[in-house]
Amino acid sequence: MAARLLRLWALYAYLDGMWIARDFRSFIFYYLADAVTAVASVAGVLLLAQRFDGIPPWTRDQVLFLLGFGMVARFVPDMMGNYNVLHISRRIGRGQLDHILVQPQPVWMALLTEGFAPFWGLLSLAPGVGLMVWAGQRMGLEATPSWLLAFALNLAGASAALMAYAALWGFAAFFQPRAAEEISGSAVDLLTDLKGFPLDALGPGLRTALLTVIPAGLMAWYPCRALLGLDHGIAALWVTPAAAVALCCAACLMFRMGMRRYAQVGSSRYTSFGHRR
Amino acid sequence: MLGENPLFLLTYLLRLLRLAALLAVWRAVFAARGQAGGLDVEQVLTYTLLAGILAEPLNCRTGLDRSLWEGAIVTRMLQPIGLVASFVSEMAGRWVVGFAFCSLPMLLLAPWLGVDPWPASGAAAAWFGLSLALAVVVGVALDFLYGAAIAVLKTDIWMLDGMRSAVALLLSGAVVPLALMPWGMGRWMQWLPFGALASAPLQIYTGAGDAPTLLALQAFWATALCLFGRRVWRVTRERMVSYGG
Numbered sequence: 001m002a003a004r005l006l007r008l009w010a011l012y013a014y015l016d017g018m019w020i021a022r023d024f025r026s027f028i029f030y031y032l033a034d035a036v037t038a039v040a041s042v043a044g045v046l047l048l049a050q051r052f053d054g055i056p057p058w059t060r061d062q063v064l065f066l067l068g069f070g071m072v073a074r075f076v077p078d079m080m081g082n083y084n085v086l087h088i089s090r091r092i093g094r095g096q097l098d099h100i101l102v103q104p105q106p107v108w109m110a111l112l113t114e115g116f117a118p119f120w121g122l123l124s125l126a127p128g129v130g131l132m133v134w135a136g137q138r139m140g141l142e143a144t145p146s147w148l149l150a151f152a153l154n155l156a157g158a159s160a161a162l163m164a165y166a167a168l169w170g171f172a173a174f175f176q177p178r179a180a181e182e183i184s185g186s187a188v189d190l191l192t193d194l195k196g197f198p199l200d201a202l203g204p205g206l207r208t209a210l211l212t213v214i215p216a217g218l219m220a221w222y223p224c225r226a227l228l229g230l231d232h233g234i235a236a237l238w239v240t241p242a243a244a245v246a247l248c249c250a251a252c253l254m255f256r257m258g259m260r261r262y263a264q265v266g267s268s269r270y271t272s273f274g275h276r277r
Numbered sequence: 278m279l280g281e282n283p284l285f286l287l288t289y290l291l292r293l294l295r296l297a298a299l300l301a302v303w304r305a306v307f308a309a310r311g312q313a314g315g316l317d318v319e320q321v322l323t324y325t326l327l328a329g330i331l332a333e334p335l336n337c338r339t340g341l342d343r344s345l346w347e348g349a350i351v352t353r354m355l356q357p358i359g360l361v362a363s364f365v366s367e368m369a370g371r372w373v374v375g376f377a378f379c380s381l382p383m384l385l386l387a388p389w390l391g392v393d394p395w396p397a398s399g400a401a402a403a404w405f406g407l408s409l410a411l412a413v414v415v416g417v418a419l420d421f422l423y424g425a426a427i428a429v430l431k432t433d434i435w436m437l438d439g440m441r442s443a444v445a446l447l448l449s450g451a452v453v454p455l456a457l458m459p460w461g462m463g464r465w466m467q468w469l470p471f472g473a474l475a476s477a478p479l480q481i482y483t484g485a486g487d488a489p490t491l492l493a494l495q496a497f498w499a500t501a502l503c504l505f506g507r508r509v510w511r512v513t514r515e516r517m518v519s520y521g522g
Contacts (some may be wrong), residue, residue, distance in 0.1 A: 029432060033440045044452040051459035052313070056305045145521035186287040193291055194298055201301035206294075214294070229348065 004105075006115035016082075016117040030125045042067045045196040058198045060227050065133035066173035068189070069076030069155070069227075070195035071128025076159035077188075078121050085115030086163065086188065089170035092258070093181030095267030138227075147227070150237045154223035157241035161218045163193050163245035171251070174258030177267065195219035211243075218243055288381035296329035296383065299452070300390060314456035314463070321454065322485045324382060324393045327479055328451045329379045333372050334409060335451055335475040336442075337416025339364035345435045345517065369521040397484025404488040408478040413496035415473045418502035419445075425506070425513040448474030456485065473498045 021027055049055055049063035058066065077086050084090045088111075092099055100110045136143070143151075170184035194216040199207055210217040218240050226236035300322060307318035316324075328335060335501060341364055344350045353363055375470055385396040396402040446452055447470035455463030455476045472497040480486030492513055 023485075026432070030436060033436045036441045037436075037439045040440070040447050043443075043447050045302075047459055047462075048302070048453055048457070051457055052306045055302055056308060085423040168328075182286075186291075189290050189295075190287065193295060197298040197302060198305075199298060199301070203295060208299060217293075 001107075003269060004111065005109065006099045006111070009116050012116040013118050014112055018118045020119045030120070034075075034121050035123040035127065038071055038121075039127050042071060042196045051171075055198050057200060057230065061135040061138045062224070062230070063198065064131050065139070065141075065228060066198065066220050066224040067196050068128045068131030068133075068135065068199055069158070069190075069224050072125060072132065073119060073155055073158035073162070073219055074161065074192055074195065075128060077163045078124075079118055080112075081163060081166075082115040084118040086166055086182040087112055087170065087182075088167055089173035089180050089184040092170065092173035092262075095177075097262065098267060110141040141228075151227055152229060153241045154237065157244040158219050158223055160244040161247050162188065162238065163217055164244065164251040165191055165215060167251040168247060168254055171254040171258040174261050190214050191216045191219055195221075197221065215243060215247070285374070287504045288379065289375075289382075289397070291327060291385075292379055293333060293507065296325065297390065299329075300409055314454070316454060316483075319393060321457070323394065324388055324479050324483045324485070326383070326390070326392045326394055326456055327482055328339055328475060330383050331409070331478075332451070333375050334413055334416075335449065336445060337368065337413055337420055337474075339368050339417060339420045339424075342427055342434050343418055343439060345424060345427050350517065361421070367521055368417075395497050395507065396482050398495070401484050401488070402483055405478055405482040405490065408481045408488075408492055408495060411492065411499050412474050412478050414494065414499040415470055415502055418499065418506040420472065421506045421510050422502070425496070426508045428513040444474060445465075445471055445474070447488075448472070449474040450479065456477070456480075470498045470502060 020030060045055070045063065046067055048062045049058075049067075055059040055063055072163040084096075091100075100114075102211055103110055106200070118188075138213055141147075166184045166187045169187035170180075173180040191214070193209065199210055199217050199221045202210070209216065212223060222236075222239040228238065289454050303318065303321050303325060307313070307321065311317060331415075341350075344353060344364075352406040353360060356363060382439060383396055396405060427437065430437070448466055448469060450463070450466070451474070455466050455472060457463070458466065467476060477486070481488045481491055
């Protein structure tokens with residue numbers, strides 16, 4: 001099974017590479033647009049941090065690290081969730097789940113591999129990594145093995161939380177294919193638009209909401225607080241990975257419920273009264 | 278509009294959350310200082326609140342790009358109404374919905390958010406109306422130039438749209454007032470057409486800028502971009518290719 005997964009990832013990586021490099025103009029355009037978008041989307045907070053030497057209680061370098069972390073955490077779902085895998089509600093709402101169901105492989109394997117596009121958006125990764133490394137060096141961050149492990153766990157947790165949250169909402173399209181067709185996109189926006197903000201100054205109620213109902217704080221703010229020592233205590237390092245696991249479990253549960261419903265009603269897309277006809 | 282996007286309330290919730298986060302950031306930044314870049318905390322909070330309330334007019338999107346992508350532009354061109362009038366009237370209709378469901382609640386929440394929503398003076402309010410109208414003209418002209426770029430480049434509009442939105446938000450001063458940009462960047466950025474979109478009306482409203490100078494600059498950009506946009510659009514419309522969704 002692992003070998004098949006690797007073979008499929010290699011295949012989709014090859015296809016992605018071919019697609020990106022199909023002509024020089026597209027190659028330059030996509031990479032340039034991606035890099036500009038990624039940098040511009042966090043530039044507001046970055047410029048503020050530079051102008052005011054940080055956003056209390058965060059120092060300038062800590063804010064830079066947070067921005068870099070958020071960019072990298074956003075890259076992983078983008079890399080794994082192309083072709084509307086991350087925006088799964090579109091596939092379900094449009095009746096395209098049938099395209100997966102007829103394949104001679106499990107649904108989970110198709111979803112885990114079909115959207116793999118490692119070259120797409122690669123240039124949005126570089127500024128994020130650069131910001132983290134630069135800020136880390138300026139802060140004198142000691143990258144001990146235990147810290148690196150905590151970093152990897154929190155980064156994976158942040159990315160998984162975003163994917164699970166998008167899926168959790170996206171599976172609503174099983175029940176309301178027309179109304180919820182775009183719901184994954186809204187869920188992704190809810191989490192990623194606030195990823196660059198230090199949320200410390202928000203009231204406790206809003207902060208709690210941004211860690212639970214709309215867990216935008218898990219994208220960068222909370223894990224970075226734990227990793228940079230703003231939140232003392234070892235437990236803080238486990239919050240993001242634990243929340244990601246909980247969100248993944250909830251998404252799996254929702255998927256099973258949705259599939260049960262799908263088995264009964266199917267998709268109305270191609271029927272004479274289908275909304276996409 | 279509601280039928281097209283039943284999730285519009287989530288979009289508005291996001292706008293409200295972003296506003297709350299930005300206000301909190303400004304309070305944290307200004308907690309240790311009285312003024313920065315000639316602005317005090319009250320002005321910055323009002324500036325941010327108004328940028329949130331008027332997010333749609335300050336960042337005009339006529340829907341031309343989507344219409345090109347979906348091919349709906351063809352039927353628009355057959356209608357007995359000018360293309361600009363058609364798109365602008367539809368855009369204004371969308372604003373009414375946005376105003377009712379998002380801007381008005383934001384305005385009503387202003388006291389709860391601890392922000393004074395009133396303009397700096399009566400004169401500022403009057404100049405602001407004119408400035409906002411000019412900002413919309415500049416925004417529509419830029420949107421048609423963007424549409425012309427899509428027609429020429431014949432490329433994926435989603436990628437271009439993401440880049441345009443992020444860059445325009447930053448350069449227009451809708452998120453960070455240009456006066457608060459580091460390294461004196463704001464001094465240069467205010468001369469760009471993007472500065473006429475958000476920074477100028479918001480500065481006038483909060484009494485942070487010289488109204489006659491800002492209005493003159495906006496009028497210049499409105500005239501120049503309308504003339505240029507009209508010419509460019511006339512040439513590029515012949516090269517349009519609709520993608521069909």
